[in-house]
Amino acid sequence: MPGVSAETSSVETGPTPTAPATPGGAPGAPVLTCEIADRVAYVRLNRPDKRNALSTELLHELQHTAHRLAKDRTLRAVVLAGTGKAFCAGIDLSVLADAKGSFVKGFLPRPWRGTNLFQEACWAWRRIPVPVIAVVHGTCFGAGIQLALAADFRFTTPDAQWSVMESKWGLVPDMSGVHALSQLIPIDIAKRLSMTGEIISGERAAQLGLATAVASDPHTAAGELLDAILVRSPDSVAASKRIFDDTWHAGARRTFARERAEQARLLFARNTAIARKVATGAAKPDYAPRPR
Numbered sequence: 001m002p003g004v005s006a007e008t009s010s011v012e013t014g015p016t017p018t019a020p021a022t023p024g025g026a027p028g029a030p031v032l033t034c035e036i037a038d039r040v041a042y043v044r045l046n047r048p049d050k051r052n053a054l055s056t057e058l059l060h061e062l063q064h065t066a067h068r069l070a071k072d073r074t075l076r077a078v079v080l081a082g083t084g085k086a087f088c089a090g091i092d093l094s095v096l097a098d099a100k101g102s103f104v105k106g107f108l109p110r111p112w113r114g115t116n117l118f119q120e121a122c123w124a125w126r127r128i129p130v131p132v133i134a135v136v137h138g139t140c141f142g143a144g145i146q147l148a149l150a151a152d153f154r155f156t157t158p159d160a161q162w163s164v165m166e167s168k169w170g171l172v173p174d175m176s177g178v179h180a181l182s183q184l185i186p187i188d189i190a191k192r193l194s195m196t197g198e199i200i201s202g203e204r205a206a207q208l209g210l211a212t213a214v215a216s217d218p219h220t221a222a223g224e225l226l227d228a229i230l231v232r233s234p235d236s237v238a239a240s241k242r243i244f245d246d247t248w249h250a251g252a253r254r255t256f257a258r259e260r261a262e263q264a265r266l267l268f269a270r271n272t273a274i275a276r277k278v279a280t281g282a283a284k285p286d287y288a289p290r291p292r
Contacts, residue, residue, distance in 0.1 A: 032061040034069070039076040040226060041069050048084025053092040054143050059121040062147070066124035073289040076234055077226055078128060080151055081135040081219070088144025090165055091118075115176070118143070122150040123176040126245065129238045129290065131229055135218045136202065136211065141165040146173055149180035149210070152241065153225060155218035156202035156211040167197040183248055185209045231285040233275040236266055238290055 034043045043065060045052035054062070069075055082088055109116045115123055125132045125147070134151035142165035148154050156162070164181075166173050173181070173194055181190040185208055192198075205211040215221035229237060239262040247255040266272050270288050277283035 030061075031055065031058040032065060034065050036075070039074055040230075041072075041075060041078045043069075043078060043080050045082040045088055048082075048086075050092060051084065051086035051089035051139055052082040052144070053089045054095070054121065054147075055092040056095050058092075059095070059117055062121040063117065063124050066128055070124070070128045073291070075128075075130050076230055076237075077130050078125070078132040079135060079219075079222055079226070080125065080132060080147075082138070084138075086138035086144075087134070087136045087140045087160070088147055089139045090142030090144055118175045121175065122147045123179075124150075126150045126152070126176075126180075129241065129292070130234070131237065131241065133222045133225060135222050136160050136162075137218065141199075142173075143175050145210075146175040146177035146180065149184065150176055153212045153222075154205075154210070155213055155215050155221045155225075156205055157216065157218055158201060158203040158214045160202035160205070161199050162202065162205045162210060163197055163199040164193040165197050167195055231278060233266075233269075233271040234287050234290045235269050235271040236275065238292070239266060 029046060031045070031047050032043065033046050034041055036042070045054075045058065047053060047055065047058060052058075069078060105117075107116050107118065110120070113120060122143070131153065132151040134148040134154045136148055136154055136156040137160050138157075140148055140156075140160055140162045142163070145162055145164055164173050164177065166177075172178070178190075178194075181194070185193075189208055193200075200208070202211060203214050206214045213221060243255075243258050243262055247258050250258075269291070271290075274283060274285075274287055278285045
């Protein structure tokens with residue numbers, strides 16, 4: 001059963017100077033917004049009155065938007081954030097109340113993906129071939145922390161509140177959270193967070209390895225990382241993501257084979273030739289779409 005929300009106070013941060021501004025909370029406003037600027041997708045959870053708790057509609061939108069972005073070979077990166085005073089406070093309790101309807105249907109796994117709706121709403125963001133950066137402020141509880149952990153990088157305000165909240169309700173993190181936690185932190189820390197549901201600060205999350213870095217303005221920090229990534233070949237960036245995601249817990253022999261396979265594709269690629277010219281100052285980082 002998915003992570004649920006909990007009431008708490010939070011602090012709002014301002015929007016990134018480079019990301020498109022998205023007003024939230026207006027009647028009829030979309031629950032998720034996605035704007036693409038300079039080949040970067042800026043995605044925002046847009047239920048600020050509910051602290052971006054995940055409704056059934058928002059779960060579907062997260063899944064569908066991630067799948068759509070994954071097919072865009074011109075895309076270079078994704079920034080995932082929340083409007084209002086929180087990143088995401090967890091699952092909207094109305095989802096759990098519908099025990100005979102959409103919840104049961106969403107809980108059933110899709111064999112071709114190995115995930116159900118709740119898991120895919122988070123893990124689909126890891127499946128996107130380009131780097132995904134989560135910008136966390138306010139509350140990041142339950143389903144929210146699992147969504148953040150599915151990103152490749154996480155920048156957080158120091159006073160953000162993080163929690164694997166499921167144990168408060170007698171549950172476990174089942175929206176890809178166990179797998180994501182196993183990639184980031186030691187098993188004893190993962191067990192402690194999951195068993196206690198303790199709330200930790202963004203600063204503590206970074207110390208434990210849950211967050212990539214702490215910043216008073218995490219949008220700016222995300223932008224700085226984007227600047228460093230976007231000058232590199234999109235082919236090599238995507239290949240790096242694939243290798244690490246596919247072999248992080250694999251043995252050396254399998255990893256070495258993947259290194260060779262990816263490098264063989266890159267050696268004579270068009271974007272590799274462009275990257276060489278960029279490195280010597282002979283060209284600007286104007287790359288072609290990724291081949292995969």
